[in-house]
Amino acid sequence: MSDSLIMLRRNFKHTVRNPITVFNAVLLPIVIMLMFVYMLGNAFSVGVKYIDYATPGMILLAVSYGLGATATEVNDDMTKGIINRFRVMDVSRGAVMTGHVIVTMARSLISIAAIIGVAFGLGFRPSASSLDWLAVIGIIAAACFATSWLTVAMGLSAKTPQSAGLATVPLIMLPFFSSAIVPAAKMGAGVRQFAEYQPFTPIIESLRGLLAGTPSTGYAMAALAWCAGIGIVGYVWAVATFRKRV
Amino acid sequence: MSDSAIAASGLRKAYGDKIVLDGIDLDVRAGTVFSLLGPNGAGKTTTVNVLTTLLKADSGTARVAGHDVATETKAVRAAIGVTGQFAAVDELLTGQENLQLMADLKHVGAREGKRVTAELLERFDLTDSAQKLVSAYSGGMRRKLDLAMTLVGAPRIIFLDEPTTGLDPRSRRTMWDIVRGLVADGVTIFLTTQYLDEADQLADRIAVLDQGRLVAQGTSEELKRQIPGSHVRLRFASVHELDAAARVLAGATRDDENLTLRVPSDGGVKSLQALLGRLNDHSINAEELSVHTPDLDDVFLALTGHANTEVNAR
Numbered sequence: 001m002s003d004s005l006i007m008l009r010r011n012f013k014h015t016v017r018n019p020i021t022v023f024n025a026v027l028l029p030i031v032i033m034l035m036f037v038y039m040l041g042n043a044f045s046v047g048v049k050y051i052d053y054a055t056p057g058m059i060l061l062a063v064s065y066g067l068g069a070t071a072t073e074v075n076d077d078m079t080k081g082i083i084n085r086f087r088v089m090d091v092s093r094g095a096v097m098t099g100h101v102i103v104t105m106a107r108s109l110i111s112i113a114a115i116i117g118v119a120f121g122l123g124f125r126p127s128a129s130s131l132d133w134l135a136v137i138g139i140i141a142a143a144c145f146a147t148s149w150l151t152v153a154m155g156l157s158a159k160t161p162q163s164a165g166l167a168t169v170p171l172i173m174l175p176f177f178s179s180a181i182v183p184a185a186k187m188g189a190g191v192r193q194f195a196e197y198q199p200f201t202p203i204i205e206s207l208r209g210l211l212a213g214t215p216s217t218g219y220a221m222a223a224l225a226w227c228a229g230i231g232i233v234g235y236v237w238a239v240a241t242f243r244k245r246v
Numbered sequence: 247m248s249d250s251a252i253a254a255s256g257l258r259k260a261y262g263d264k265i266v267l268d269g270i271d272l273d274v275r276a277g278t279v280f281s282l283l284g285p286n287g288a289g290k291t292t293t294v295n296v297l298t299t300l301l302k303a304d305s306g307t308a309r310v311a312g313h314d315v316a317t318e319t320k321a322v323r324a325a326i327g328v329t330g331q332f333a334a335v336d337e338l339l340t341g342q343e344n345l346q347l348m349a350d351l352k353h354v355g356a357r358e359g360k361r362v363t364a365e366l367l368e369r370f371d372l373t374d375s376a377q378k379l380v381s382a383y384s385g386g387m388r389r390k391l392d393l394a395m396t397l398v399g400a401p402r403i404i405f406l407d408e409p410t411t412g413l414d415p416r417s418r419r420t421m422w423d424i425v426r427g428l429v430a431d432g433v434t435i436f437l438t439t440q441y442l443d444e445a446d447q448l449a450d451r452i453a454v455l456d457q458g459r460l461v462a463q464g465t466s467e468e469l470k471r472q473i474p475g476s477h478v479r480l481r482f483a484s485v486h487e488l489d490a491a492a493r494v495l496a497g498a499t500r501d502d503e504n505l506t507l508r509v510p511s512d513g514g515v516k517s518l519q520a521l522l523g524r525l526n527d528h529s530i531n532a533e534e535l536s537v538h539t540p541d542l543d544d545v546f547l548a549l550t551g552h553a554n555t556e557v558n559a560r
Contacts (some may be wrong), residue, residue: 006350014338017379081334085395088298088328089351090320 003091007099014073015107025066026111030118033058036181037122044182048212052126055119056207057180060200062111063144064172067151068165070104074155075164078245093242097152104148105141112140127213136210139220142227143203147171149234156241174200179208199226251276251403251434252297256306259292259458266292267303268458274451276402279425279435281449283442288455290438291331294407297436298328311403327401331408333388334395337381341372341391344380348398366394370424386417393424403434410444422447454549461549478511478521481534491530495521513537 015021033054041050077083077096086096116124128136151168158164177195178184184195195201202222209216252274259267266289274280282290295301297308299319308315311325336344345366349359367373370390380388389409396404406425410418425435425448439445445452446466453463462469482488482505491507492500499508511517518537525532 003351006347010336010339010347013343017338080337081330081332082336084300084328084330085334086351087300088323088326089348090323091351 003095004098004102007091007095008102011073011099011103012106015069015103018069021069021107024068025062025107026114029058029062029065029111029115032061033115033118033122046183049123049125051119051122051124052212053208054181055116055124055126056204056211057175057178058115058119059112059140059207060143060178060180060204061175062115063108063140063147064175066104066108066111067147067168067171069107070100070148070151071155071158071164071168072161074100074152075158075161078156079159079161093239097238097242100152100155101145101148104151105144108144108148109140126211128211129213132210132213132215135215135220136207139203139206139210139223139227142224142231146227146229146231146234149231149238151234153234153237153241156238156245174198175204178204180204199230202226249276250274250309251278252280252308252310252436254297254306254308257293257296257303257308258305259289259296259301259303266458267296269306270455270458270460272308272453272460274434274436276434277429277432278450279429279437279448281445281452282436282438282455283440283445283452284438284455285440289458290455291407293455294328294330294405294436294438298326298405299323325401326403326405327396327399328405329389329393329396329407329409331411333385333392335380335383335388335391338379340377340379341383341387342367342376344391344395345398348395352399354399362398366397370394371420386413386420389413389417389421390424393421397428401433403436404428406435406437408438408440411440418444456549475510476513476537476539478509478513478518479534479536479538480507480509480525480532481505482507483531483533487530487532490528491525491532494524494528494530511537513539 015025036054036058037051041054044050044053046053074097083096151171154167155164158167175181177191178198178200179195180200184192184201187195202219203226206216206219206223209219250273252272254270254272257267257270258265270289270293272280272293282293284290292301296303297310297315299315299322302316310322313321313325315322336347339347342363345363346359349362354362364373367376370393372387372391372394375383375387380391383391393406393409409425410421413421422444425437429435435448437445437448449466451464452466452469453460454469455461480491482491485502485505488500488502488505488507492498495507495509497510500506501508509521511521518535522535
């Protein structure tokens with residue numbers, strides 16, 4: 001068994017044994033979706049059925065909500081001394097970090113599957129072709145991968161597990177200041193510009209286009225460019241911090 | 247040289263202006279227990295980190311199991327086990343899973359991994375708690391598990407950084423027994439501690455570390471000879487009484503500033519009775535009496551000429 005696989009299994013056990021992680025990553029996005037679609041949805045006029053509008057945004061919300069636990073876990077490894085044990089045993093830093101990235105991605109994908117399932121129950125009717133669905137999966141995977149690396153870097157840089165969790169709060173808030181819940185055009189000045197130019201909006205809009213059967217190449221390119229940028233920054237930051245710290 | 251498990255010469259390490267290690271020379275023979283004794287901040291953990299390849303020294307060389315710690319890290323890591331100051335256990339895994347994790351990472355094979363795990367749980371008296379999450383373990387159990395994890399793969403040289411700090415007396419004794427068991431199997435132990443009695447109990451050789459320098463090295467007996475013996479301290483109300491007492495009690499050392507007299511004594515009830523009897527015979531009243539047995543503080547005072555501030559602060 002390779003070191004990465006051993007680390008992956010360890011991190012996977014952590015996830016399933018931590019009820020707060022499961023709640024934050026899987027249940028909370030569903031609760032938020034129910035709240036917006038059932039309670040507030042009718043009050044928003046977005047041009048299409050609200051569940052069809054909101055689902056892509058909720059997918060991104062599900063990605064963000066899984067990140068806090070990763071940052072805390074990564075930081076726990078660094079501050080509780082187990083990292084020194086791994087180092088003395090010659091476990092590669094790659095194995096330690098990829099274990100976290102892959103588990104975070106897996107957790108996000110499970111929670112996204114749950115979100116999409118619940119969305120169908122609420123009347124979500126996408127018009128995407130199977131090719132569009134493949135593209136949806138690709139963009140989601142890219143977004144998960146990029147934000148996971150960024151979160152691992154945040155977890156490595158923080159001094160305590162608490163501050164690591166706190167560092168991811170902006171990432172968790174970003175979907176609310178994007179076109180996830182209402183179109184950016186309906187927001188007040190200032191917030192509107194922010195929502196239009198922040199990374200989550202093109203990612204959400206590209207998913208929205210694909211799911212509605214009206215894919216937009218422009219948004220898709222912007223989404224992938226953001227994912228690549230975030231992923232590279234996260235990776236470089238994580239590796240540099242790891243090297244400095246241990 | 248051939249039977250030297252750990253050899254270091256001129257190790258130096260500084261963080262900015264702060265010198266942490268100021269030229270450390272060590273030689274630990276294979277199959278013995280070597281204890282590095284010193285207060286917090288003396289450089290014990292830094293020394294361990296350098297010897298276990300976790301930290302690069304600024305200068306000096308060190309060989310562990312015959313391999314250079316700076317250039318042959320892989321070979322060194324393969325030969326050693328390290329138990330750090332803070333139990334490096336995984337709280338969200340069970341005791342058994344923690345050991346299994348080590349077995350997997352050491353690539354000992356599935357069947358051998360199972361066998362080693364079961365054997366270590368048994369040996370450390372953790373079989374009953376093997377299926378419980380470590381977050382439910384007591385401090386003593388964590389330390390035991392931590393050490394058990396270090397033993398997976400049967401390393402021949404083991405570093406223990408303050409293995410009993412914060413443990414209750416019973417758990418400390420258990421730890422000591424485990425260490426003795428390891429030595430009986432021929433393992434070399436490098437142990438750091440703040441406790442003189444621990445070094446005294448376990449170590450073949452002791453080195454006293456103070457502010458990054460080794461101030462003494464030797465067997466426990468050799469070191470004790472440099473430490474003042476136990477004594478009784480008497481405090482008086484006036485210089486007049488101090489004078490009188492100093493005349494009666496031969497061999498006492500006086501401290502005029504504090505109005506105290508330091509009388510060599512074994513601290514036993516008999517000798518105290520005799521001492522008090524003598525004072526009584528001469529109608530001298532002491533304000534206060536206290537018995538002192540040598541401790542780490544005395545070692546420091548004797549060896550370094552300054553008190554061990556960490557210990558004093560407690």
